[in-house]
Amino acid sequence: MSLGYGVPTFADNRSTADNPKPMTGDVFLPLPCGGEMVLRYVYVLAQGSLDDREVSLGYPFSEDEPGYKQSFISGYRRDFINGQFTPDDLPAAWRKTIKPLLPKTDASTPLKPMLYFIGKYEVTARQYAHVMSQARSPASGESSPVCQDPEGMLGRLPKVRLSRFEAERFAAVYSGWLMRNHPDLLPVSGRGQRDDGGVGFVRLPTEVEWEYAARGGQAVTRQELEGRLFPRRREGSEEDGPLGDWAVFNQVAGGNGQAARLMPVGTRQPNPIGLFDVIGNAAEMVQESFQLVHAGRRHGSYGGFIAKGGNYLEGEGTLFTGMRREYPLFAADGSEQRNETTGLRIAIGALSAPRSRYKELFEQWQKEGRLASLTDAIDDAEDPTKRLDSIIAASADPELQAELGRVNEELKRNVSLIARQREEAAGNLIQSSALVAETISNYNIRLTNLRNSQQLATDANDHASARLFAAAIRNGTSALDGAVAIYLDNLATGTRYTDAVIRAQFQRVREDLIRKPILGKSLVARATLFVSHVEHYRQQNRADPQKILKELLASASQP
Missing domain, CATH: 3.90.1580.10 (paralog of FGE (formylglycine-generating enzyme))
Structure with a gap:
């Protein structure tokens, strides 16, 4: 019960x-x-x-x-x-x-x-x-x-x-x-x-x-x-x-x-x-x-x-x-x-x-406000904020050291704010991309039905209806291509976030989507595929539109 x-x-x-x-x-x-x-x-x-x-x-x-x-x-x-x-x-x-x-x-x-x-x-x-x-x-x-x-x-x-x-x-x-x-x-x-x-x-x-x-x-x-x-x-x-x-x-x-x-x-x-x-x-x-x-x-x-x-x-x-x-x-x-x-x-x-948690908390605190958290292009060991820490520690001038310390803390605070905003944006990107993938599936279903209807009209020699269906198919194909283009743009945007951010936000989005009573299961599957596509794009620096579309439609047909 x-x-x-x-x-x-x-x-x-x-x-x-x-x-x-x-x-x-x-x-x-x-x-x-x-x-x-x-x-x-x-x-x-x-x-x-x-x-x-x-x-x-x-x-x-x-x-x-x-x-x-x-x-x-x-x-x-x-x-x-x-x-x-x-x-x-x-x-x-x-x-x-x-x-x-x-x-x-x-x-x-x-x-x-x-x-x-x-x-x-x-x-x-x-x-x-x-x-x-x-x-x-x-x-x-x-x-x-x-x-x-x-x-x-x-x-x-x-x-x-x-x-x-x-x-x-x-x-x-x-x-x-x-x-x-x-x-x-x-x-x-x-x-x-x-x-x-x-x-x-x-x-x-x-x-x-x-x-x-x-x-x-x-x-x-x-x-x-x-x-x-x-x-x-x-x-x-x-x-x-x-x-x-x-x-x-x-x-x-x-x-x-x-x-x-x-x-x-x-x-x-x-x-x-x-x-x-x-x-x-x-x-x-x-x-x-x-x-x-x-x-x-x-x-x-x-x-x-x-x-x-x-x-x-x-x-x-x-x-x-x-x-x-x-x-x-x-x-x-x-x-x-x-x-x-x-x-x-x-x-x-x-x-x-x-x-008993001091060590864990200190290690997490040290990672806060690091520029490496914003992009994979900056190696953790070469993070500029870490180099600034070293410069401050090596300074022999107390006033300069204090001033640099204040600048460093303000820098870290702003990096943390930017990191939180980027995390929110990455989560929104994953969720919206799942919805775009759902739209692509719906467009494809509609196109399939239109093509079947066009074929029936052609077989019945109903040329007027066949022409109307052909026009609807052209419009539907254009809409499908547009949705695929949006999805591909989202893939490129996804690579601007670190892999760690994408994985963490996917976990949050998945927990949210799975609670949606009607489309939840379908959207989770599409978000999972999007994260996989982002990872592939990150590695190859490109995406094959036809292959992406084929995988999106194949995932839609799975139970």
């Missing part, structure tokens, strides 16, 4: 109050007093820990849209995302569950999945109570109190009415309890010693982690990731279902009379990566302080705390994945601010630079 956007489900003995909707890919951490915290994996394809992916946050309001006047709060902006863990960093049980679900990689694939983990559900009142029952024992030496569950269904409701400080305290208490009692069940960044800072810990998700996961993460196409809401597919349909099947919100305005109230976690459908209630029900705090949106970026001042995803009291028109609210840390009377509508979802973090 499939649930939501193609996420498989299964039934096993974990189907408890803590995991009402078990799914393939669930991973677990134990809770005090029994039970478990369920998490979902999110990954980014990257060349390592220092690499990251640019993503959109917020929403690009137009002037006639509701919300336009608050674009400085939830408007469109760019940010970057990466994970902190490789598959080898995971505890054995997590690795066994997740590794078969990740993209297959080997020595020929430059990009590897970098993972982070986020709560499948909002933290419930029961989970909160059980964790916080451990809060006194570490400091006081007292034994933990007897665990008590909230009465009835209250324990399955999201925990709300807690302050930002209490959310942080929950994460700290839970992290401490896990590290003391179950350290072997936590991921370790870099798989180093557990005391080098790489051991995973519980925290709130960052805003970009929350939003990337809420939008569908690795499970959706790049275009879908830019959407106002995550895709809400029903099995057998390509149309989005009603938001009410995925979110708890105030539907009274819609006329069905349903009262707005907080609901137990997991009563609706999951988003594409298996997260429940990211929209509606309880709003969710994130790690950072609030910053305004300014010219497509975050503003330089900091405010209160951020709540994401909207809540059960809001109407459908105000709910979208980029939505955010700002709340003060303190109420007017000086008490900690608590909202009836705001709860939390956990994430698993670690140090970004544990000692």
Whole structure:
């Protein structure tokens, strides 16, 4: 059975109050007093820990849209995302569950999945109570109190009415309890010693982690990731279902009379990566302080705390994945601010630079901003930026050395920006070339049908129709030749990018195309052939149009 956007489900003995909707890919951490915290994996394809992916946050309001006047709060902006863990960093049980679900990689694939983990559900009142029952024992030496569950269904409701400080305290208490009692069940960044800072810990998700996961993460196409809401597919349909099947919100305005109230976690459908209630029900705090949106970026001042995803009291028109609210840390009377509508979802973090990863990070950092990354014409050993490093190191003039150092860093920064733009352009080239190849196939099918029709008209002595078909065939042949010429131009353009860039971007494009429900498989085959053609063009410095066309049409006929 499939649930939501193609996420498989299964039934096993974990189907408890803590995991009402078990799914393939669930991973677990134990809770005090029994039970478990369920998490979902999110990954980014990257060349390592220092690499990251640019993503959109917020929403690009137009002037006639509701919300336009608050674009400085939830408007469109760019940010970057990466994970902190490789598959080898995971505890054995997590690795066994997740590794078969990740993209297959080997020595020929430059990009590897970098993972982070986020709560499948909002933290419930029961989970909160059980964790916080451990809060006194570490400091006081007292034994933990007897665990008590909230009465009835209250324990399955999201925990709300807690302050930002209490959310942080929950994460700290839970992290401490896990590290003391179950350290072997936590991921370790870099798989180093557990005391080098790489051991995973519980925290709130960052805003970009929350939003990337809420939008569908690795499970959706790049275009879908830019959407106002995550895709809400029903099995057998390509149309989005009603938001009410995925979110708890105030539907009274819609006329069905349903009262707005907080609901137990997991009563609706999951988003594409298996997260429940990211929209509606309880709003969710994130790690950072609030910053305004300014010219497509975050503003330089900091405010209160951020709540994401909207809540059960809001109407459908105000709910979208980029939505955010700002709340003060303190109420007017000086008490900690608590909202009836705001709860939390956990994430698993670690140090970004544990000692076990220093060597890897330094080697990646040294490669950043090198001119050799832009073209195969520059040998890595002869890179001018490396020679400039040597000149700076050999200089005996401190002022000259400092000035050259500033120039060198600015040069590297600009080379890195150009490299990122070229990577994006290379990915677009591969994807557009796959579409051109698909067009060539369609033109050829149309020409074949026209020729068959012309032959039938000729056999029937219908000369007028035969002449019309002949004219259509000439026009179709011209269109086909034009598309082939565009494809050949794209091949030449492809050789301007390094082989490493083409291979890395093909891997990203392939992951994106394969998620397209109708043409995905066909476009992946055509992108694969295009990359092969680019490599041949790179070696021969030429391409045979007839041979290229023959190979394109042959690939179209394969199942």
